Amino acid sequence: MILHADELPPGATLSAEICIVGGGPAGITLALTLARFGHDILLLESGDLEANDATQALNAGEVADETLHSPPDKYRVRCLGGATSIWGGRCMPFNPIDFEARPFVPHSGWPIGYEEVERHYPAANALCEAGEYEYDARLAVSGGMRPLIAGFAPMHFDMNGIERFSCPTHFGDRYRARLRSLPNVRVLLRSTVVRLAASSDGARITQVEARDSKDRPFTVTADQFVVAAGGIETARLLLASHDVHAAGLGNAEDLVGRFYMCHIAGTAGALKVVGGRETVWHGYDVAWDGTYCRRRIALRPDVQRQRGVGNVIFRLHHPRIADPAHETGPLSAIFLAQRFISYEYAKRLVSDAPPTPGLWLRHGFNAVRDAGSTVRFLTHWLRHRTLAARKFPSVIIRPRRNLFSLDFHAEQVPNPDSRITLGNSVDRFGNPQVRIDWRYTRQDVDTVLQAFNLLRGDLAEQGVGTLTLAPNEQDIETVVRRDGAYGGHHIGTARMGASAATGVVDRHGKVFGLSNLFVAGSAIFPTSSQANPTLTIVAMSLRLAEHLRDVAGRVARVRTAVEAVSAD
Ligand SMILES: Cc1cc2nc3c(=O)[nH]c(=O)nc-3n(C[C@H](O)[C@H](O)[C@H](O)COP(=O)(O)OP(=O)(O)OC[C@H]3O[C@@H](n4cnc5c(N)ncnc54)[C@H](O)[C@@H]3O)c2cc1C
Numbered sequence: 001m002i003l004h005a006d007e008l009p010p011g012a013t014l015s016a017e018i019c020i021v022g023g024g025p026a027g028i029t030l031a032l033t034l035a036r037f038g039h040d041i042l043l044l045e046s047g048d049l050e051a052n053d054a055t056q057a058l059n060a061g062e063v064a065d066e067t068l069h070s071p072p073d074k075y076r077v078r079c080l081g082g083a084t085s086i087w088g089g090r091c092m093p094f095n096p097i098d099f100e101a102r103p104f105v106p107h108s109g110w111p112i113g114y115e116e117v118e119r120h121y122p123a124a125n126a127l128c129e130a131g132e133y134e135y136d137a138r139l140a141v142s143g144g145m146r147p148l149i150a151g152f153a154p155m156h157f158d159m160n161g162i163e164r165f166s167c168p169t170h171f172g173d174r175y176r177a178r179l180r181s182l183p184n185v186r187v188l189l190r191s192t193v194v195r196l197a198a199s200s201d202g203a204r205i206t207q208v209e210a211r212d213s214k215d216r217p218f219t220v221t222a223d224q225f226v227v228a229a230g231g232i233e234t235a236r237l238l239l240a241s242h243d244v245h246a247a248g249l250g251n252a253e254d255l256v257g258r259f260y261m262c263h264i265a266g267t268a269g270a271l272k273v274v275g276g277r278e279t280v281w282h283g284y285d286v287a288w289d290g291t292y293c294r295r296r297i298a299l300r301p302d303v304q305r306q307r308g309v310g311n312v313i314f315r316l317h318h319p320r321i322a323d324p325a326h327e328t329g330p331l332s333a334i335f336l337a338q339r340f341i342s343y344e345y346a347k348r349l350v351s352d353a354p355p356t357p358g359l360w361l362r363h364g365f366n367a368v369r370d371a372g373s374t375v376r377f378l379t380h381w382l383r384h385r386t387l388a389a390r391k392f393p394s395v396i397i398r399p400r401r402n403l404f405s406l407d408f409h410a411e412q413v414p415n416p417d418s419r420i421t422l423g424n425s426v427d428r429f430g431n432p433q434v435r436i437d438w439r440y441t442r443q444d445v446d447t448v449l450q451a452f453n454l455l456r457g458d459l460a461e462q463g464v465g466t467l468t469l470a471p472n473e474q475d476i477e478t479v480v481r482r483d484g485a486y487g488g489h490h491i492g493t494a495r496m497g498a499s500a501a502t503g504v505v506d507r508h509g510k511v512f513g514l515s516n517l518f519v520a521g522s523a524i525f526p527t528s529s530q531a532n533p534t535l536t537i538v539a540m541s542l543r544l545a546e547h548l549r550d551v552a553g554r555v556a557r558v559r560t561a562v563e564a565v566s567a568d
Pocket residue numbers: 021022023024025026027044045046047074075076077078079080081082083084086087088089090091191192193194228229230231233237344345487488489490520521522532533534535537
C-alpha cells in the first residue's frame with residue numbers, strides 16, 4: 001500500500017513491527033525483503049513519487065569548502081527511490097581487500113569478511129537490474145569481451161574486471177507497483193522524520209516523530225527501527241536526536257558524522273596508444289541479457305599491499321571535454337549544451353579557467369567542422385539513451401589519433417577529521433541543517449599518483465603507449481582538488497565497528513547501546529573501496545533483512561510466551 005502522510009488524522013500515532021526511515025534503494029530493498037519474510041513494515045519517505053522544491057529544500061546545508069564539495073542539496077534527491085532517480089547505474093562489487101585491516105590504511109578493517117556480503121551480491125545485482133552476477137570480462141559476454149588495449153598485459157594491474165550497468169533502475173518507479181501490492185507493507189510518502197525518540201533509560205527507541213508536507217506532526221511506534229536516509233541525512237538524524245543521549249544517538253564516542261568519505265575521482269592525463277584505431281576498445285560490450293559491460297584497469301591487491309596504497313581503478317576516457325584542443329565535434333557539442341545538462345553531470349564539464357568567448361567559439365568550430373560525427377553521435381544518443389529502456393550508459397567517443405584521458409576512481413582513506421556536523425541554520429521544521437567539512441589526505445593523493453606512475457611504467461615497458469600529464473596536472477593534487485569529492489557517494493558517517501570504541505553500528509548494523517535501532521546504507525561502510533557503492537548498499541540491506549527476520553522472530557516468540565503466562 002502507498003499512502004501519503006497528509007491523509008492521516010491530525011496527531012496520528014501509527015504502529016508497525018518494523019519502521020524504515022528513507023525510501024532509497026536501501027529502504028526499498030529492506031521493505032521488499034522483510035515483507036517477503038512476513039513482517040509488518042512501515043516505510044517513511046520524506047519525498048513524494050517525484051522530487052519537488054519544497055521537500056528538496058530540506059536537503060540544504062553548509063559546506064566548509066565549496067571548491068571541494070557540492071552543496072548538500074545536490075547529488076541527493078528526496079523522492080521514493082532516493083538518488084537512484086538520477087544515478088548512473090554503474091555496478092561492481094567491493095574487493096576482498098576492502099574488508100581487511102590494512103596497516104597502511106588507517107582505521108581500515110570491517111568486523112565482517114567479504115564472504116558475508118558476497119553471498120548477497122547475486123540478489124543485489126538482480127534488484128539493481130545489472131544482469132547476471134558475472135564480473136569477469138572473459139565470462140560476462142559470450143566469447144569474452146574485447147581487450148581494452150590489444151596485447152597489453154600490465155604487471156601491476158588487472159584488466160579482466162568489469163563494471164556492469166543497471167538500466168539505470170529508478171528504485172521508486174521500478175518497485176512501486178510491488179510495494180503497493182504487498183499487504184504487509186505501508187509506504188507513507190511526504191513523511192519527514194525529525195527525531196528518533198529514545199526511552200528514558202536510553203536503551204531503546206520508542207518512537208519516531210515525523211511531519212507531513214503541511215508540517216503537521218505524527219508519530220510511529222515500532223519494535224525495530226531502521227534509518228536508511230542516505231550517508232549524509234543518517235548522520236544528521238542521529239545527531240539531531242539528542243534528547244536523552246546528549247551527543248546524539250550512537251555518538252558516545254564522538255564517531256557519528258566522522259570518517260565522511262566520497263571517492264577520490266576525476267579525469268586526467270593524455271594516453272597516446274600506439275597503433276591503429278583497432279588496437280583500443282574502450283566502449284561497451286553487451287552481455288547476452290542486454291546489460292552493458294565495460295572493462296576497467298584495476299590496481300592489483302598484492303601491489304596495493306606491497307606499495308602501501310589504497311584501492312584504485314582507471315577507465316579509458318575521451319579527452320577532457322572542456323579543452324577544445326580535442327577537435328572532436330560531439331565533445332564540443334556536449335560542452336555547448338552544458339546548460340541543458342543537470343548540475344550533477346554538467347559539473348564535470350567545467351573548464352580550468354572561466355570560459356571566454358574564444359573558448360565557446362573554438363567549441364562551436366569543432367562541432368561544425370566535425371558535423372558528420374556530431375550528427376551520428378546525437379542520433380545514437382537519442383536512440384540508445386533517450387528513447388531506450390536500458391540506456392546506453394555514458395558518452396563513448398572514439399578520440400582522434402588514439403589519444404585518451406584517464407578516469408580514476410580511488411578509495412578515500414578514512415579520516416576522522418572529514419566530517420558532517422550540525423550547522424547553525426535550521427530547516428523549516430526547526431531542525432539543524434548539516435555542515436559538511438569533507439577533507440582528503442596526502443595519502444589519497446599518493447594513491448592516485450602512484451597508480452598513474454605504475455601505469456605509465458607498464459605502458460612504456462611494453463611499448464603500448466605513452467601516458468603524460470599536462471603541465472597543470474603535474475601535481476596530481478591539483479587534479480584531485482579540481483574534481484573534488486565525488487558527488488553522489490556518501491560513505492562512513494555511521495561506520496561499522498567491532499566495538500563502540502571504533503564504530504557507531506555493530507557487525508549487523510545495529511547502533512551500539514540501543515537495542516532496536518539499525519542503520520542501512522553506505523553510512524555504515526568503514527572503508528570506501530574503488531567501487532561505486534549502490535550494489536554493496538543493496539547487498540548489505542539484504543543481509544540486514546535476514547538479521548532483522550531473526551531478531552523480529554525472537555521478539556514475536558517472547559511476546560507470545562509473555563501473553564501465554566499473563567493468560568494463565
Ligand atoms: C548523479 C549521481 C550518480 C550516481 N551514480 C551512481 C552509480 O553509477 N553507481 C552507484 O553505485 N551509485 C551511484 N550513485 C549513488 C547512489 O545513487 C546512492 O549510493 C544510493 O542512492 C544510496 O542509496 P540510499 O538508499 O542509501 O540513499 P538515498 O538514495 O539517498 O535515499 C535516501 C532516502 O531517504 C529519504 N530521507 C532522507 N531523510 C529523511 C527523513 N528525515 N525522513 C524520511 N525520509 C528521509 C530521502 O528522501 C531518500 O529518498 C549516484 C548518485 C548520484 C547523485
